[in-house]
Amino acid sequence: MTQIVSSLEDISHRYDVLYCDLWGCLHDGTRVFPEAAAALQRFRAGGGSVILVTNSPRPRRTVKTQIAGLGAPADSYDDIASSGDAAQQAMAAGLFGRKVFHIGPERDLPFFEHEDGSPIDVERVPLEQAEGVICTGLRDDRTETPGDYKLTLMRAKARGLKLLCANPDVVVDIGDQRIWCAGALAALYTELGGESHYFGKPHAPIYALARRRAERIRGAEVRDADILCIGDGIDTDIRGGVGEGLDTLFIAGGLAARETGMRKGEPDPEALIGFLEDARLSPTAAIGMLR
Structure with a gap:
């Protein structure tokens, strides 16, 4: 049964590594949550390692710049593993051809560059010339559907x-x-009979990438039992963590704040239980907001 906790420290002593989601956990797209950043800082001060595991389509160097601009302290995390990183590796390997049609905003163009800023050997072309489609999001996600x-x-x-x-x-x-987000377009493409491929949460590639980066930081193998996945996406963060056999901490006050009956920073226990039952998932623990 899911344990409802009031702070990360209630359970964090069991783990060496946190896989922490960004949007809805550390920030809301406009600002960093100070209590969340402080919780991650305390975990690291106690010897733990924090990997920010995000479904952002951007490579980690771009994500790092973005979250710094939102106010994320540099000492609140050790490294980043993004969906963009994992997907970029597949694109660079030529799995979707060398001529691709891009669906996404201009701000996602770093997806087509190596970490040093040099271009990946892939050409963006009109749809009629493409060998594959790269979807990083909607071109104007504020107005389009x-x-x-x-x-x-x-x-x-x-x-x-x-x-x-x-x-x-x-x-x-x-x-x-x-x-x-891009996942909505991929779902529509599948519905239309197309073939969509995913690399972020809840799919395995991003977890393999996060583990490699955690083990490099810690200089040792990281066991499943040493990892706690934190996130507000029931079908991404939590389903992905459970699917990998990892413990999970569900942030009830994020995407599911209405469904979980959030009030004064805490979920309604009955509403939370009903929500999790509907999702057919049982995270290890749940909390209103990361703190």
């Missing part, structure tokens, strides 16, 4: 193109606004 892309995706399906989804999230909240 997945339905705006149905005709484009139907044309891609007719050509038999595989779609790389660099961010499996369907929606995220920026402040008080909920916006669509």
